[in-house]
Amino acid sequence: AQSVTQLGSHVSVSEGALVLLRCNYSSSVPPYLFWYVQYPNQGLQLLLKYTTGATLVKGINGFEAEFKKSETSFHLTKPSAHMSDAAEYFCAVSGGGATNKLIFGTGTLLAVQP
Amino acid sequence: GAGVSQSPSNKVTEKGKDVELRCDPISGHTALYWYRQSLGQGLEFLIYFQGNSAPDKSGLPSDRFSAERTGGSVSTLTIQRTQQEDSAVYLCASSLTGGLFAEAFFGQGTRLTVV
Numbered sequence: 001a002q003s004v005t006q007l008g009s010h011v012s013v014s015e016g017a018l019v020l021l022r023c024n025y026s027s028s029v030p031p032y033l034f035w036y037v038q039y040p041n042q043g044l045q046l047l048l049k050y051t052t053g054a055t056l057v058k059g060i061n062g063f064e065a066e067f068k069k070s071e072t073s074f075h076l077t078k079p080s081a082h083m084s085d086a087a088e089y090f091c092a093v094s095g096g097g098a099t100n101k102l103i104f105g106t107g108t109l110l111a112v113q114p
Numbered sequence: 115g116a117g118v119s120q121s122p123s124n125k126v127t128e129k130g131k132d133v134e135l136r137c138d139p140i141s142g143h144t145a146l147y148w149y150r151q152s153l154g155q156g157l158e159f160l161i162y163f164q165g166n167s168a169p170d171k172s173g174l175p176s177d178r179f180s181a182e183r184t185g186g187s188v189s190t191l192t193i194q195r196t197q198q199e200d201s202a203v204y205l206c207a208s209s210l211t212g213g214l215f216a217e218a219f220f221g222q223g224t225r226l227t228v229v
Contacts, residue, residue, distance in 0.1 A: 009154075036220075041222070043117075043219075043221050043222045043223060044157075046218070049217075092157075100145075100209075100213060101147060101159045101162055101170060102147075102157075102159070102218065103159065104149075104157035104158075106155060107156055107157075
């Protein structure tokens, strides 16, 4: 079975500070990992994904994430937070297979203080 | 349409009533997913369609929940005899093929409140 744990349901950073959102996964098969962002009253939008190959993945809006198999982690980072980054972020895992369904974490709400 | 469209955007219903939630996927997308987003619970997978078939219904929480898809396009999620614990945001997503490299696009969801 696959699962995702996001540490910290709420994270607050100052504008210009480093953003670090943590995600750990459990998977019995090689995992495919995703980060989605949900802005208020909007649907989920794909930020980035890791499938195979390079373990450092770059996404939209300056975000990136590194797949670390030894630590079963896929933490999301951004060097300098912007007010527009305030949103809820979801980490997800998929084992591929017939349905490619995503198993999501419980989300981290990011607040950016001026 | 340009994106995944869900209707209604908000639904308030009385306990015990039946509700239908609609999803219009992106034109040409063969894969369609339903998820449920509850406060503090993240997103929970409900059902997956490939065309009009549902090869994975493993996430439906009870037999009060059912879904269908017609014409390989529009999907309807039906909840019978609604309960208060059914209150949540129901999200629909579609992807071109359902394959690993096909990005899933999400609708804005239907917020269901059972009173």
